[in-house]
Amino acid sequence: MLETSARLLELLSLLQVKRDWTSSELSDRLDVSTRTVRTDIGKLRSLGYPVDARPGVMGGYRLGAGTTMPPLLLDGDEAVAVAVGLGAVATRRLGVEETSLTALAKLEQVLPSHLRRRVEAVREATSAVPSADPPLDLAALGAVATAIRGHERFRFGYTKRDGGEGARHVEPQRLVSWGPLWYLLAWDLDRDDWRVFRVDRMTPHAPTGARFRPRMIPEDLVVEHVVERVSTAAWKYRARLLVHASAAEFAAKVVPIPVDIEVVDESTCLVEMGSDDPHLLALWLTQFDVDIEVIEGDELAVAFGRLATRFRRAAGNASAT
Template sequence: MLETSARLLELLSLLQLERDWTSSKLADRLAVSTRTVRADIGKLRALGYPVDARPGVAGGYRLAAGTAMPPLLLDDDEAVAVAVGLGAVATQGLGVEETALTALAKLEQVLPSRLRRRVAAVREATSVVPRVEPPLDLSVLGAVAVAIRGRERLRYGYIKPGGGEAARHVEPRRLVSWGQLWYLLAWDLERDDWRVFRVDRMVAPVPTGARFPPRVLPDADVVEYVIGRISRGTWRYRARVLVHAPAVEVAAQFPAPLDIEVVDESTCRVELGADDPDRLALWMTQLDVDIEVIDGDELAEAFARLAARFHRAAGGASVP
């Protein structure tokens, strides 16, 4: 006969498998009396599991929806499926990336090694049409999320924008998803200041085991702070343009983060930048909408060069 705690887990697992169970059927599966089943049902209710009971010969028990989310039991296949699914959601731009990543970090922290290998095998054997360049390593993202949750310092290599790798030692605080990229806000221990790092440029993050008390964040709105740091710190050329398209459509078409201000339902102002204004101008032609440069001589000149090149390519044909 199973011990009480193990029997309760087995009973909970059975209730999650089928919609309705009679007392006698549960008693047979658990090798106990129907009186013990009733006692165990009462213990599950005390733990917060909403178990409904129906009286009579045809009555029985069922696990119902409650006002709070109780713990769930997953078998091996279900745990692997949930982990793989959460990893996919975290990179698909569905608006729940941070929540999915937090759930994934909690799950992978308790997965047995045999299931972690299965999850890794499924990811390695699966190919999808890439939406992020370079592709995001979920193991890196998961390691960072676990360190944030445990308030544990991280060491990792970081690929700088100009190439080359530098070592980093940080206190990680928040992950921010913007556009199709993930950014880490962390306190850089060597530079004694807040820094923002692109997760796809992080190499082999390793938790050091050293815990840290959380510092006061540099801004109450972490997302706005990260966006500002990215915008100010990574662009060599900056420009503001008026785009004759809804802000939602513009944001969806650009693979990189943008600072977008809604003007009206069909127009928005965009502040953006790049290291190469010619590449930025070519990139913006892919929107296939009218654009006006409000501020940014380099971008305006790049559009002029691009227009001349397109005109030569068209052999001087007039616009219909």
């Protein structure tokens, strides 16, 4: 039979790996009476662990969420995974580098030597490319998520693409992660329409406390709506192209960027797309290995001409073979 302190650690470990335990299941695993289980549960509660109890014949125990976070019990593999993960986060521009390093220092202070060596081995065997991603404001992200979960109207300051400042009042619907950025899909109360906002450009105001009934939008359309708004609504420059490939073939090449594709025949299609810069659009289109004719968009045609000159110059004498 385990000593009391060891038994408490074993009990805590069991509660952390399974959602619900009956009193008899715990007594069997710990080789003690159900009365001792109740006593040990009381000791865990006195240490700050919020253990919920369900009464009745089939009643039992569950580790719940508390107002403060109690110590977390990790096995060796879990401790190594957390340490490696914190180290990886600390090397990226996510806005939580300092917090990650503080948590990592606390964890490494109590890691046994053999686990510390495993963490060091992983670090020495891996490399990371520095990221230029914008920092992630966890406070803003948390405020948005809380408003969505509570169906609460949300006010925030917003920095536009041109640098202008404004205030928004919305009914937040869903958060969508795309690459390094987070976007909020919300019903804009001032504009009476759906809008998409970048979370890193938001400054949350105090909670409004005003509840709302969520508007119905199919889950499978949420991401599609955000991608479409982000990709196409922000275009400063648009062009119309004749693409010598089937509509299905070209659509597969440009996924997930939404473009307007019109079927001409089995081997050609008309495409409307855009960008902030005609040169960047021309450069991007060269990677698809299809013949393209510019129907509308003189700036794009000029950009293709400049690229052609550069490509010929880069090819040198190879162009004659």
